Amino acid sequence: MSVIKVAILGFGTVGEGVYRTIHSHSEELAAALGKKVEVTAILIRNREKERNISEHVLVTTDFEEILKLKQLDIVIEAIVDKEPTFTFLKSAIERGCHIITANKEMFAHHGKELLELADEKKVSVGFEATVAGGIPVIQTLRQLLNINRVKQIRGILNGTSNFILTEMREKKQTFAQALVLAQENGFAEADPTNDVEGFDAFYKTMILSRLAFGKEPNWQDVNREGITSITSDLIDAAENAGLRFKHIASITRLGDQINATVKLALVGKEHPFYHVEGVQNAVNVQSDIVGEITLQGPGAGMFPTASAVIEDLVHVCKNSPEKQNNACSQEAVTGFSKSDKKETWLVHGVKHKQGTPSITWIEEVADETFVIKATDREIALLAKQNNLIYYPIIGEYEKVKQIKALKAL
Template identity: 75%
Template sequence: MTVIKVAILGFGTVGEGVYRTIQSHAEELTASLGKKVEVAAVLIKNKQKERNISEDVLITTEFADVLSLPQLDIVVEAIVDKEPTFSFLKKAIERGCHIITANKEMFAHHGKELLDLAEKNNVSVGFEATVAGGIPVIQTLRQLLNINRVQKVQGILNGTSNFILTEMREKKQSFAQALQLAQENGFAEADPTNDVEGFDAFYKTMILSRIAFGEEPNWRDVERKGITAITSELIETAETLGLRFKHIACISRLGNQIKATVKPALVGTEHPFYHVEGVQNAINVHSDIVGAITLQGPGAGMFPTASAIIEDLVYVCQNPPAKRSVSSAGDTATILKKGQIKEIWLVHGLSNIQTSSSITKIEHVAEETFIIMAAKKDVEQLAKLEAALVYYPILGEYAPVHQPTTITAL
């Protein structure tokens, strides 16, 4: 039987998970591919550290040793940072290897170049693990794009932020207390900036945009806000209204323009993200034929991420390289008409607010806290006048506590 030879770059949580999954699911891989999958090499940093790796596997600190193997079919990258990973994967492609990566920051910056290079060298690129861990969102979008036109994608893409918001609500903790617990549980790094300020979700959003729409927005035009300004008092107020804070990425198309945001928002009980708690991730895809579908699952961890990589391994072996990287979703300008500019907001930091032609006061819900309907530009203008003002969109329907009317954001 012919053999597929795999090299794993990095043997941390993800790399070890991939290695162990290849061993434990050898029969399933053989049945799917008609070939045996073997790990030929593992690239590590520290040779002194003990690892449970078979003796017939090359263990090395030099990438050149990996490239020198007599047979090498797939390179799985499970390291961090943009370099040297980008350089490693370029060399692997030039050698004629399929590549699979879990590195969202590197792929957000260099994914197009890697995909173009792979097409020239007639090899495939797998990157399911760069977004939402074990949730097969990229494979789902690839399938939807056969006929469906994707109109909008929303996602909870960072488990750390979601965990913190859940702990703050359920256990009445401060942001600092919930963050400390996330760090103690290994969900947050010692420096949590990438997670809590939205950078991690931003990189994943750019990757999703390229899959859903064939292009990315200008990075400088993307509104990115973290969760650090959300207080336990705001979370408690939202809960009395039947709302929950979530950190949500959103990508949509307006004519030829791609619009993306990564920021906190409020959702009610009818929203598919309302019950997405803890370190879970979720993706909601709106398309013109199937409508809205939601995928939910673990966004990180050894085996959820390994699952995405192993499915990619099967994908790159079974699918021809040509014309399967990204597709345009077509013109969906009708989904976002110019007149649809009003949104529902929770604003905090005002002693009072008056209804005007541009701002409608819906409800006074707590001290200095109001529900209003207004265009974003008008809320931003209000914030310029009131330095202490914070504001968060309410997605979907909102039913005022003191009024029977249900209001839907446009």
């Protein structure tokens, strides 16, 4: 049986998970591909660190040694940062290798160039692991895009933020307490900025936009907000209203315009994101034929991410580059103007009802906290006049008084 030779760049959580999975599922890989998959080289940073790697594998700190191997079919990148990973993967493509990456920041910045170079060299690019960990959202979108027209994608794309919001609500912790717990459990880095300020979710959103719509909004036009402003009082107020805070990335296309946001929003019990808790991720896709589908699963971790990488490995081996790269134009487009459609909002900091007569005050759910209906312009003006904060409510909102009345019957 012939052999597919693989190099893994990085041997942290993801890299080790990929290495172990290739060994534990060697028979399944051979059956799927008709060839044995063999890890031939691993790029590491620290030679002194003890690792459980076969003596037959080239373990090196020099990427050039890997490029000089007699046979090299696939390069799997599981490092962090934009460089030197981008340079490594470009070199691998130039060598004629398929590449697979789990690096969302690098791919958000340089994916277009890698995809174009891969097309030129007639090799494939796998990037399932860059978005939502073990959830097969990239492959699902590729299948939908054969015929369906995607209208909107919404997702809980960062497990750290979702874990913090869940802990704050369930265990009545402060943001600082929940963040420390996330760090102690390995869900957050010592510097959690990328997660809690929304950068991680933003990079994933841009990757999804490029795949689903063939283009992205201008990055500076995207409303990116983190979760650091959340308080226990706000979470309690939302719970009083039957709502839960979620950090939601959203991309919507209308004509040639794309609107993208990454920010806190509220969902009710009927919304598919309501029960997405802890480090779980979820992606909701709306398209014109199939309608609405939601994918949910582990968003990070050794084996969920390794699963996405391994599925990519099978995919790049079994499919021609033309069918799987989806190298789309990355032309930037302007975002939407402010909508005149009435939306539902939770507003906090309101001492008394005021604003334009067209604002509908639905009910007060906690002290100085109301649910209202207003347009984007109206809510922005109200917030400016009253120095209040506000969050969108996604989906239908059922009044708390109505819920209590039904329960009393």
